[in-house]
Amino acid sequence: MSPTAPAKFALEGATEALRHEVDRWGIRVALVEPGQYATDLFRSAGGLPPGYPAQSPYRALVESKLREIQTGQDSAMPPELVGKLLPRIVDSDGSQLRWPADDVARHVLNSVHGQDDGARDTFLRGAGGSDWWSRGLTHPDQADNEL
Numbered sequence: 001m002s003p004t005a006p007a008k009f010a011l012e013g014a015t016e017a018l019r020h021e022v023d024r025w026g027i028r029v030a031l032v033e034p035g036q037y038a039t040d041l042f043r044s045a046g047g048l049p050p051g052y053p054a055q056s057p058y059r060a061l062v063e064s065k066l067r068e069i070q071t072g073q074d075s076a077m078p079p080e081l082v083g084k085l086l087p088r089i090v091d092s093d094g095s096q097l098r099w100p101a102d103d104v105a106r107h108v109l110n111s112v113h114g115q116d117d118g119a120r121d122t123f124l125r126g127a128g129g130s131d132w133w134s135r136g137l138t139h140p141d142q143a144d145n146e147l
Contacts, residue, residue: 028094035104038076
């Protein structure tokens with residue numbers, strides 16, 4: 001799991017709740033939904049933090065996610081794309097809550113919000129690179145027949 005996923009999820013819930021609390025006063029709230037952008041947030045993180053337990057059952061998952069995030073930085077989009085979305089939001093009528101900043105985010109939003117819980121879980125495990133973990137494997141490269 002990405003360390004930012006819980007924070008983003010909480011922010012999304014808080015934003016949606018706030019939207020309904022302040023709309024009576026004409027205050028409009030919007031939520032920018034970005035994909036992966038080339039920032040220094042994860043590039044400088046390096047590997048596991050000092051003292052991370054060698055025998056942690058989560059070690060393979062955390063290492064895999066860190067590698068995926070750091071590798072993805074090379075093909076990530078420039079953060080300026082998010083900035084270019086902001087004037088469109090300001091000029092809008094305020095009726096749209098979620099504003100995907102790119103095609104990747106648009107695909108994720110359409111997939112997540114257009115499915116039942118089981119299908120959504122399957123999609124998110126695949127998109128998040130943790131399907132192997134949920135299936136009980138001990139490493140992302142482990143084959144199913146090794147169980």
